[in-house]
Each structure stands twice: as structure tokens, then as C-alpha cells.
Amino acid sequence: xxxxxxxKMAIKSIWGNKTRSALTMLGVIIGVMAVIVAVGFAQGSMxxxxxxxxxxxxxLITCMILSTSESKQxxxxxxxxxxxxxxxxxxxxxxxxxxxxxxxxxxxxxxxIFGTDENYLEMEGMKLESGRFISALDIEKNxxxxxxxxxxxNKLYDDEDPVGKYIKINGTKFLVIGxxxxxxxxxxxxxxxxxxxxxxxxxxxxxxxxxxxxxxEARDGDVIDIATQKVKDxxxxxxxDNDQYVVITQEAMLSVMGDISGIMMLILGSIATISLVVGGxxxxxxxxxxxxxxxxxxxxxxxxxxxxxxxxxxxLIESLLLTGIGxxxxxxxGLLAIKYIIGNIGLIQPVYSLPWTIAAFSISLTIGIxxxxxxxxxxxxxxxxxxxxxx
Amino acid sequence: xxxxKNIYKIYxxxxxxxxxxxxxxxxxxxxxxxxxxxxxxxxxxxLMNILGCLDVPSKGTYTLDGKLVAGKTDDExxxxxxxxxGFVFQGFNLLPKLSAIENVELPLIYKNVPAxxxxxxxxxxxxxxxxxxxxxxxxxxxxxxxxxxxxxxxxLVTNPPIILGDEPTGxxxxxxGKEVMDIFKDLHAQGNTIIxxxxxxxVAAQAKRIVRIQDGxxxxxx
Numbered sequence: 016x017x018x019x020x021x022x023k024m025a026i027k028s029i030w031g032n033k034t035r036s037a038l039t040m041l042g043v044i045i046g047v048m049a050v051i052v053a054v055g056f057a058q059g060s061m062x063x064x065x066x067x068x069x070x071x072x073x074x075l076i077t078c079m080i081l082s083t084s085e086s087k088q089x090x091x092x093x094x095x096x097x098x099x100x101x102x103x104x105x106x107x108x109x110x111x112x113x114x115x116x117x118x119x120x121x122x123x124x125x126x127x128i129f130g131t132d133e134n135y136l137e138m139e140g141m142k143l144e145s146g147r148f149i150s151a152l153d154i155e156k157n158x159x160x161x162x163x164x165x166x167x168x169n170k171l172y173d174d175e176d177p178v179g180k181y182i183k184i185n186g187t188k189f190l191v192i193g194x195x196x197x198x199x200x201x202x203x204x205x206x207x208x209x210x211x212x213x214x215x216x217x218x219x220x221x222x223x224x225x226x227x228x229x230x231x232e233a234r235d236g237d238v239i240d241i242a243t244q245k246v247k248d249x250x251x252x253x254x255x256d257n258d259q260y261v262v263i264t265q266e267a268m269l270s271v272m273g274d275i276s277g278i279m280m281l282i283l284g285s286i287a288t289i290s291l292v293v294g295g296x297x298x299x300x301x302x303x304x305x306x307x308x309x310x311x312x313x314x315x316x317x318x319x320x321x322x323x324x325x326x327x328x329x330x331l332i333e334s335l336l337l338t339g340i341g342x343x344x345x346x347x348x349g350l351l352a353i354k355y356i357i358g359n360i361g362l363i364q365p366v367y368s369l370p371w372t373i374a375a376f377s378i379s380l381t382i383g384i385x386x387x388x389x390x391x392x393x394x395x396x397x398x399x400x401x402x403x404x405x406x
Numbered sequence: 407x408x409x410x411k412n413i414y415k416i417y418x419x420x421x422x423x424x425x426x427x428x429x430x431x432x433x434x435x436x437x438x439x440x441x442x443x444x445x446x447x448x449x450x451x452x453l454m455n456i457l458g459c460l461d462v463p464s465k466g467t468y469t470l471d472g473k474l475v476a477g478k479t480d481d482e483x484x485x486x487x488x489x490x491x492g493f494v495f496q497g498f499n500l501l502p503k504l505s506a507i508e509n510v511e512l513p514l515i516y517k518n519v520p521a522x523x524x525x526x527x528x529x530x531x532x533x534x535x536x537x538x539x540x541x542x543x544x545x546x547x548x549x550x551x552x553x554x555x556x557x558x559x560x561x562l563v564t565n566p567p568i569i570l571g572d573e574p575t576g577x578x579x580x581x582x583g584k585e586v587m588d589i590f591k592d593l594h595a596q597g598n599t600i601i602x603x604x605x606x607x608x609v610a611a612q613a614k615r616i617v618r619i620q621d622g623x624x625x626x627x628x
Contacts, residue, residue: 021516027503146514315499318460319560320488320516322481402459403499 018328025333028305029340039301040341042294042381045097047345048352049290050375053283055353059365061276067198067206067293068268070140074233075265076243078250080226082259088225089253091214097231103242106232108134113221117210118183119171126167127209128184130217136162136195138230141206144168146178146193153213161189165197166208175216182210185220210231239264261330284371288378293402294341295382302334302390313331313394314402330394342379346372407567407599408434408457413466415452415622426452427463434601436567439594441610442603444619451572453619454603458493458570459486470621471567488516492561496573498553500545506556507532507541513564531559535589551582558589562598569593571602575609587612 029036080089081360091109098107112129117126129135136148146162153160161182168177177191188210199205218224233242243264250260306313313326350367415427426449435439444450455461456468459475460483470490478486487493492513500509504616510528519527532541535555545553554574561569571590575583587609594600594614602613610616616627 019521024503031503266462311499312501315501316512316516317484318458318487318499319495319513320484320564322484322516324481325516403460403495 018332021329021332022336023327025075025336028333029336032305033303036337038055039297040337040344042339043291043341043382044294044348046269046287046291046347047342047375047379048349049287050284050378051346051349051372052352052357053287054280054368055349055365056357057276057279057358058368059357061272061279062145062366063364064332065269065272065276067140068265068272073236073265074239074242074319075138075266076231076233076239076246077228077263077268078231078246079228079261079263080250080259082256083260084254084259087254087259089229089250090224091226092231093249093253094226097328099245099248101242101245103234103245104231105234106134106138107229108132108231109226110135111214111217111221111223111225111227113223115184115221117167117171117178119177122171124167126164128217128221129209129211130214130223131219132214133212133245134232135211135230138232139206141198142196144194144196146191147297148193149211149213150236154215157215157219158213159187159189160194160213160296162190162193162211163191164195164207164209165201166203166205168194168402169201182358184210184212187220189216212274223335232289287375291375291378291382294379295386298334298337298383299386299390301337302387303393305333306330306394307388309394310371310402310405313397314399314405317397317399318403326397327391330391331384331387334390338379340384345379346376349375367383407436407471408432408601409467409469410456411469413456413463413468415449415456415461416464419556425622426477427456430466430619430622430624432617432624434599436599437594437597439590439600439614440602441613441616442601443605443607443610443616448619449622450603450605450619452622454570454572457568457601458491458624461611480620484516488513488564490505490566490568492564492566492569494554494557494561494569494571494574496576498545498550498557498577500553500560502545502554505542505544506548506552508535509545509556513560515563527563528559531563532556534562535559549582550578551585554578554582554586555589558586558593560576562593568599568601571600571604573604573606574602575606583609 094109098104110129113128114125115128116123131149132154133149133151133351149160149164162175163182168174171182172180177194179214180191181188182191197207199207201207212220231242231246233239243262247262250262251257254260316326353365353367410430410432413430414425417426420524430453442450442453456463462476470486475486486568507528510531511524514524514527529541532538535558537552537555537559540548541553545556546555575586578586590600590602591612602609604610618625618627
């Protein structure tokens with residue numbers, strides 16, 4: 016039969032049962048929306064983290080000391096010798112870390128205190144918003160200076176420029192010399208939520224003598240493996256046990272992130288697809304109701320010459336239209352949700368994925384056909400005499 | 407044109423076999439106007455279903471226009487109904503969501519007639535039954551007589567050799583029923599073959615030939 020006419024009939028039938036059609040479509044709408052939002056969320060959060068890692072520079076080697084041994088401790092001197100011992104390692108930036116309370120006038124906050132050197136800012140890929148960073152001279156002279164993150168600026172200084180003001184840590188006053196540009200929209204617990212001190216001063220203030228972490232920079236990307244091995248050998252010489260420390264290259268971090276991202280997409284994608292299938296079952300349910308309601312109509316059509324195929328097409332087009340329209344509405348709502356809801360959470364920059372949108376729409380159409388097939392088949396094989404007898 | 411030979415239709419009701427049609431033979435020529443009359447339960451609906459190719463006999467041969475109607479698939483029967491038979495039912499059986507003219511177009515859609523020609527043929531058929539206006543109204547907006555006219559137009563529109571009426575005046579009052587009967591007479595005068603199935607002897611009497619059915623057996627009257 017004529018497809019155009021079948022569409023006209025399907026639209027008439029959908030329009031004739033507005034509430035029912037809308038509720039049926041809702042399943043598909045929510046399903047498609049869930050796919051788009053879930054994928055946008057997963058991809059967006061991964062993108063944010065990946066950007067951060069990549070911003071750190073691809074030649075970066077991050078080392079963490081897990082050992083709590085009193086006798087075997089990594090010192091600043093050790094690191095100096097490492098820096099000088101290899102031509103493949105150009106820079107090393109040690110740092111120590113401790114959670115502590117900071118105070119300005121009546122404002123207090125618990126934050127992470129970093130003790131580090133002049134290389135840290137650049138190696139982490141961060142930028143200054145105002146003032147200057149810690150210098151080698153500050154470390155040498157034990158200057159009581161501090162560089163603060165965006166969260167501190169916001170919470171302690173009410174978003175005013177903190178440079179030139181003081182900050183109190185463990186009862187000691189520090190002069191704020193710089194403020195770091197926000198990397199995570201000033202959220203709590205992120206890299207915005209910290210105060211950096213010269214490492215020499217931090218060791219004294221926080222009462223830490225050893226170095227717990229350091230960043231090493233390889234000369235270039237080609238020698239990163241050699242440089243990594245060099246760092247590992249150096250740490251093994253000190254600790255004699257490779258469970259006592261962790262050495263991570265940026266490449267390894269990215270590959271781990273890639274794995275996590277894949278798993279996250281898979282989980283979120285499957286949950287969203289399940290909701291699409293549930294929507295599809297709703298479609299089948301309504302189509303079955305529609306077939307039994309229209310038994311007499313099917314009988315009339317068959318009596319005047321409709322073949323099985325004609326009846327099947329009619330019902331299939333109806334379920335296809337329901338899922339198609341539902342899919343389009345779902346895509347629009349999904350995009351709005353990404354833009355206005357996830358986009359406003361702040362930390363994560365949501366990503367709109369065209370391939371997944373196409374996939375979600377195709378899945379919804381496939382569901383329309385799959386779940387419409389059984390009711391349509393049921394309608395097509397109705398016996399015209401019995402169908403005509405139906406009131 | 408229609409040739410039924412020793413037709414049986416047997417239904418199984420538990421252990422018992424019910425002979426809805428019991429050795430029925432009937433021959434109807436082109437351009438005849440035949441009434442088949444019988445009380446309810448006489449087997450006249452079964453006979454109509456078989457004549458209309460909605461059902462197939464349990465035994466016997468049915469030749470329609472020189473072709474055997476046996477061993478056909480559902481779709482082949484649908485095609486025969488579409489091309490050969492125009493149905494007019496007691497309850498009109500129009501599709502409520504379609505307008506009068508769309509209802510008339512429906513058999514042509516299943517015949518894949520192009521839209522413009524469909525419109526034209528449907529209009530002509532509606533004019534033939536005296537319904538040139540109100541063709542864009544829904545069935546619920548039409549009177550019973552008008553609805554039956556639409557149904558007759560739908561039966562006519564493919565220009566089938568046989569028009570099969572199943573109690574076509576059963577839901578109409580006597581005045582409107584007479585008008586509908588006049589349409590059938592007109593159609594007969596224009597050369598159509600008409601078979602009416604009824605329990606009403608007044609209706610049956612208006613045909614040229616009357617066949618009585620009783621307990622699944624046919625008796626010729628004249």
C-alpha cells in the first residue's frame with residue numbers, strides 16, 4: 016500500500032489518542048535523553064581530567080613515596096644529586112603535602128598546604144592570576160611567603176586579590192605573594208583548594224623533614240622511558256623495595272584514564288540503553304492494546320482487500336513514528352539538559368557527542384521496529400471473519 | 407460466473423460436527439440479482455463468507471469467474487476480494503477516523519491506484535449513489551442512510567463483478583431501507599451482479615431470483 020497514506024493514517028491514530036501516545040513516547044524520550052546526558056557526562060568528565068593531565072606537560076614523571084620508614088628517607092639533597100646525575104632529567108620539583116587550617120582575619124578554612132620549589136607551577140601546568148610564584152631565593156632565605164589557589168581567594172578574601180595580604184598557618188603569618196589561576200572553577204578539594212609555601216619553610220611549619228613526592232621532567236618525549244628508569248633505579252637504591260614508591264608517567268596516567276573512561280561510557284551507556292529497551296516494551300504494550308482495540312478496523316480493511324503486508328506496514332509505521340518522534344524530543348531535551356544542567360554544575364565541561372546521538376536515535380528506531388513487529392504481526396494474521404464480528 | 411458445487415462447511419463443536427453448509431450447490435450468472443433468504447442460524451452467514459472469499463469451504467469446489475477458489479493463501483484471497491467483490495455490510499463497517507471519500511478510496515489504496523485517480527473514482531462512485539456532497543464528513547456526521555450509501559460507493563469503486571450485500575437494510579428504517587434497495591436495483595439495471603443475503607422476505611422479494619437456505623441446505627424458489 017501507499018506509504019504516504021500509511022503515514023497519514025498513523026498520524027491520525029497517534030493524534031487521536033494524544034495522552035496515550037505522549038505517555039508511550041515518554042519512555043523513549045527518557046531513554047534517548049539518558050543516553051545523551053550519560054555519554055555527555057562521561058565524556059565531559061574524562062575530557063576535563065585528560066586536559067589537566069595533558070596540561071602538565073608530556074615529559075612529566077610523578078613520584079610518590081609510600082614508605083613510612085624512619086631510617087630510609089628521601090631528602091632534598093638526594094633529589095639534587097638525582098637532578099645532576101642524569102642528562103635525561105632536566106628538572107626536579109619536590110613537594111610535601113599536609114592538610115591544615117588557614118586563617119585570614121576571621122575567615123578560616125581547612126586546606127592542603129604544599130611545600131614546593133620554583134619549578135612546581137610550570138611543571139604542573141598551572142598559571143598565576145596575580146603576583147609572583149615562589150623563587151629559589153625564597154627557599155634559600157626561608158621567606159615566609161605563600162601562593163594561594165582560587166578557592167582560598169574566594170573563601171578567605173571574598174574574591175578580592177589576596178596579594179600583599181597575610182595568611183595564618185599553624186599560628187605563623189605568611190605574606191601572600193601570588194594567586195594561582197583557577198583550574199577547577201574554585202571547587203573544594205580540587206587543585207584550587209590549596210596554599211603553596213617554599214619547601215624549606217613548609218618543612219619547618221608542617222614539621223616534615225623528608226620529601227614525600229616529587230615531579231621529574233625528562234629532557235624530551237623520546238627519552239621519557241630512559242628517564243623513568245633512571246628515577247626508578249634511584250629510588251630502588253634508597254629503598255631496596257619497589258613497593259615503597261610509585262613512579263607514574265603522564266602516558267601511563269592517560270592510558271589509565273582511557274581505560275576508566277571506556278568503562279564509564281560502557282556502564283552509563285548500558286544503563287541508558289536499558290531504559291530505552293524499557294521504553295520499547297512500553298511501545299509494544301500500547302501497540303498490542305491498539306491492535307486489539309482496532310480489531311474491527313483490521314477486519315474491514317482485510318475484507319476490502321488489505322493483505323497481511325499492508326496491515327503490518329500500517330502498524331509498524333505507527334510504532335516507528337512513536338519512537339521516531341520520541342527520539343527527536345529526547346535528543347532536544349538531552350541537549351538542553353547537557354547545556355543547562357550539567358554545564359552549570361561547573362567542574363565538568365559536558366561534551367555533546369554526535370555519534371552517540373545518532374546511535375541513540377537509531378536504537379530508538381530499531382526498538383520501534385523490533386517491539387512493533389510482534390503487535391503488527393498479530394494484527395496482520397487476524398482472521399477477517401472473526402475480526403469483523405468483534406465489537 | 408459463480409459456481410458452487412457440493413459445498414460443505416463443517417465446524418467441530420467438541421465431539422459433534424456441525425454442518426453449517428450441507429452439500430450446497432449454486433450457480434449464479436453474470437448480471438443476475440439474487441436474494442439468499444433464511445432465518446438466523448440457517449448457514450446464510452457461512453454461505454456469504456464463502457461467496458465473499460472471506461472463508462474457504464471444508465469440502466466442495468467454488469469456481470469464481472472461471473477460477474477455482476481453493477488452496478489460496480490469505481493474501482491471494484485478499485486480492486480476489488479486492489478485485490472481484492464489493493461488500494456491503496449490515497453495520498456499514500466504515501472506518502470512523504476517515505472521511506466519507508477516504509473510506510471509498512480505501513479499496514483503491516490496496517490496489518495501488520495513484521492518488522489523483524483514486525480521488526476521481528471515489529467521487530464518481532459517491533455520485534452514483536447520490537452522495538455528491540458531504541463527502542468530506544466523518545461517518546459519525548452522516549445519517550444511517552448516508553453511511554450505507556458511502557459503504558455501497560466503497561463496494562462499487564473498484565468496479566467489481568459481484569456486489570455482496572449482507573442485510574444491507576437491517577439497520578435502517580423502512581423508508582431509508584427502500585432508498586438503499588432502489589440503489590441496488592439501479593446498480594443491477596446498470597449491469598452489476600448483485601447478491602443480497604437477508605432474513606427479510608420483503609427485501610428478498612425485490613430480487614429477480616430468490617434462494618432459500620434452511621439448516622445448511624439450499625432450496626430454489628421462484
